Amino acid sequence: MLSRSFAFSLFCLFALSPFRLSSQPVKCGFLSESERIRVDKLAEGIQADRSRPVLTDYRDDADGLFRVHYTLEGSDAIPTADQNGNGTPDYVEYTFESLHRSWKLFTDTLENVTVPRDGTNGGSNAIDVYLLDLSKVGYGLYGETVPETMVSSVNFPRYTSWMQLDNNFSPDDRNIYGEPVFATFGLEGLQITCAHELHHVVQIGAHGDAAVQLMIYEMTSTWMEQRAYPHIRDWIVYAANLFTEPGIFPFSEPRSSNGYVWGFFPNVYRARVGDALIGSMWSKIGDGIRPFNALVEAGHDLGYPLDSAFTTLLPELYHTGSRAEDTSVILPGAEELPEIRLIVDDVATEPSTMQSGNLRPFEVRALRYQVPSVTDGNFVSTGIVITWADMSAFVQTEMQRLQAYTVTLTPNPVDGDIPINGSLWGVRVQGPNIIAFIEGAAYDAVPAPYPQPLVLGTTTEVRIPVNNAKVGDQATVSLMTIQGLGVVKETVDLIFDASRLVAPLNVPHDLTPGTYLVNIECNGQQSLHKILVKR
Numbered sequence: 001m002l003s004r005s006f007a008f009s010l011f012c013l014f015a016l017s018p019f020r021l022s023s024q025p026v027k028c029g030f031l032s033e034s035e036r037i038r039v040d041k042l043a044e045g046i047q048a049d050r051s052r053p054v055l056t057d058y059r060d061d062a063d064g065l066f067r068v069h070y071t072l073e074g075s076d077a078i079p080t081a082d083q084n085g086n087g088t089p090d091y092v093e094y095t096f097e098s099l100h101r102s103w104k105l106f107t108d109t110l111e112n113v114t115v116p117r118d119g120t121n122g123g124s125n126a127i128d129v130y131l132l133d134l135s136k137v138g139y140g141l142y143g144e145t146v147p148e149t150m151v152s153s154v155n156f157p158r159y160t161s162w163m164q165l166d167n168n169f170s171p172d173d174r175n176i177y178g179e180p181v182f183a184t185f186g187l188e189g190l191q192i193t194c195a196h197e198l199h200h201v202v203q204i205g206a207h208g209d210a211a212v213q214l215m216i217y218e219m220t221s222t223w224m225e226q227r228a229y230p231h232i233r234d235w236i237v238y239a240a241n242l243f244t245e246p247g248i249f250p251f252s253e254p255r256s257s258n259g260y261v262w263g264f265f266p267n268v269y270r271a272r273v274g275d276a277l278i279g280s281m282w283s284k285i286g287d288g289i290r291p292f293n294a295l296v297e298a299g300h301d302l303g304y305p306l307d308s309a310f311t312t313l314l315p316e317l318y319h320t321g322s323r324a325e326d327t328s329v330i331l332p333g334a335e336e337l338p339e340i341r342l343i344v345d346d347v348a349t350e351p352s353t354m355q356s357g358n359l360r361p362f363e364v365r366a367l368r369y370q371v372p373s374v375t376d377g378n379f380v381s382t383g384i385v386i387t388w389a390d391m392s393a394f395v396q397t398e399m400q401r402l403q404a405y406t407v408t409l410t411p412n413p414v415d416g417d418i419p420i421n422g423s424l425w426g427v428r429v430q431g432p433n434i435i436a437f438i439e440g441a442a443y444d445a446v447p448a449p450y451p452q453p454l455v456l457g458t459t460t461e462v463r464i465p466v467n468n469a470k471v472g473d474q475a476t477v478s479l480m481t482i483q484g485l486g487v488v489k490e491t492v493d494l495i496f497d498a499s500r501l502v503a504p505l506n507v508p509h510d511l512t513p514g515t516y517l518v519n520i521e522c523n524g525q526q527s528l529h530k531i532l533v534k535r
Contacts (some may be wrong), residue, residue, distance in 0.1 A: 029144035115205030140181030155288030156208025218259025314437035383439035405431035
């Protein structure tokens with residue numbers, strides 16, 4: 001095993017100042033604007049070659065999977081350290097280690113895939129990796145995956161490709177504008193970039209280039225960095241953009257660079273269903289389903305739809321910085337992230353306080369109000385995070401489509417309003433498919449029973465939201481056919497699911513798939529819902 005006392009700096013920089021927080025960050029050159037034009041020509045059968053770098057040396061790994069090209073001279077020179085004296089620079093050996101670790105993760109844990117080989121391009125049939133100085137490419141790049149030859153046009157075009165990675169990830173590197181390039185240096189920069197770029201190789205080799213909604217490509221590759229190296233938090237530098245400028249980075253923004261910002265999002269699914277989302281989603285993309293729709297379908301198949309995932313995510317987005325709570329699985333290191341920007345931070349006044357606006361699909365917005373306490377004449381703080389969970393607008397990338405919403409704080413809450421703990425005030429959130437997290441509320445509103453649909457074999461429990469109740473209250477829940485015939489009727493105790501007050505109901509495992517009615521009675525009130533059951 002090689003020594004980890006590497007010959008250059010190994011640490012992460014979490015200072016955000018070198019990065020443009022109000023604009024999309026750049027991390028890798030995969031399918032950049034100029035590359036998009038070239039690759040579209042390849043897809044049309046037009047010759048559009050891109051020259052590979054010319055470097056003086058190379059090494060092959062033992063099983064012939066990777067060939068690493070490098071030089072020890074000039075501006076592209078890698079560090080020359082060779083601690084074990086075997087004639088192969090440590091930087092090359094670390095590159096092989098990082099590539100194999102990521103490859104094993106992709107193929108053994110997440111996806112059983114193969115990628116097309118490039119014949120003798122690069123001198124062998126291996127996946128070629130070129131180590132060179134990328135700090136002067138545009139704003140500076142960590143790495144790039146370059147599509148080369150189209151091998152299939154079925155569904156989405158698939159390509160052979162090669163990678164280029166920075167030659168040292170030095171903290172001293174500056175781009176052509178004199179700005180720092182990297183947030184993570186040395187070996188750790190190399191490790192996460194191997195994971196990131198190698199997954200691009202898998203994406204376009206095994207599943208194809210959809211040419212649209214490439215946010216999913218970068219989101220997945222950025223998440224792969226976290227999955228392979230959870231202790232390296234380079235992703236936080238890019239995720240910080242979401243918290244400082246949430247209005248600029250809705251989840252529905254299809255540009256590839258938005259994927260860096262949302263690179264943590266698959267953690268929402270991993271916390272609930274493990275790694276199954278990634279394999280399922282990419283399998284669907286390989287079948288020719290557009291990326292956003294593939295994500296939605298994969299979530300439904302796993303019994304955890306995208307709107308439910310966002311219901312889980314919203315409180316996590318509020319609990320960062322000084323508000324961070326216990327260790328978060330979804331946002332590890334949440335204390336290092338900025339607190340989400342508040343569009344309103346004010347005192348609610350009688351007779352009521354109202355804030356209205358418009359949201360794009362899955363755009364996140366946060367507010368905070370102070371309301372009078374019932375005990376000591378002081379104030380109680382309540383944070384509100386909302387999003388518009390419209391699946392149709394999301395999958396169609398209807399970025400110009402807006403949904404009006406209204407948030408009202410009132411000292412005279414009515415049925416359906418969300419009471420605030422320690423106050424007589426309540427919160428009312430209005431708008432179709434608007435979901436909300438209310439910090440300091442007695443419970444959080446959710447739009448419907450979940451999971452929706454309920455997929456038998458994945459789970460047999462449906463959870464129904466309850467208003468105007470508390471933990472320990474009982475509810476009578478009836479599951480009926482669409483014609484009103486009874487299937488199950490139970491009296492259950494209300495529970496918190498995360499911060500949502502719900503009534504859990506177990507349904508028969510042999511239930512016939514179809515649409516059912518769910519009626520819930522609690523504290524003299526009742527509501528009727530629909531739920532779709534699939535197998």
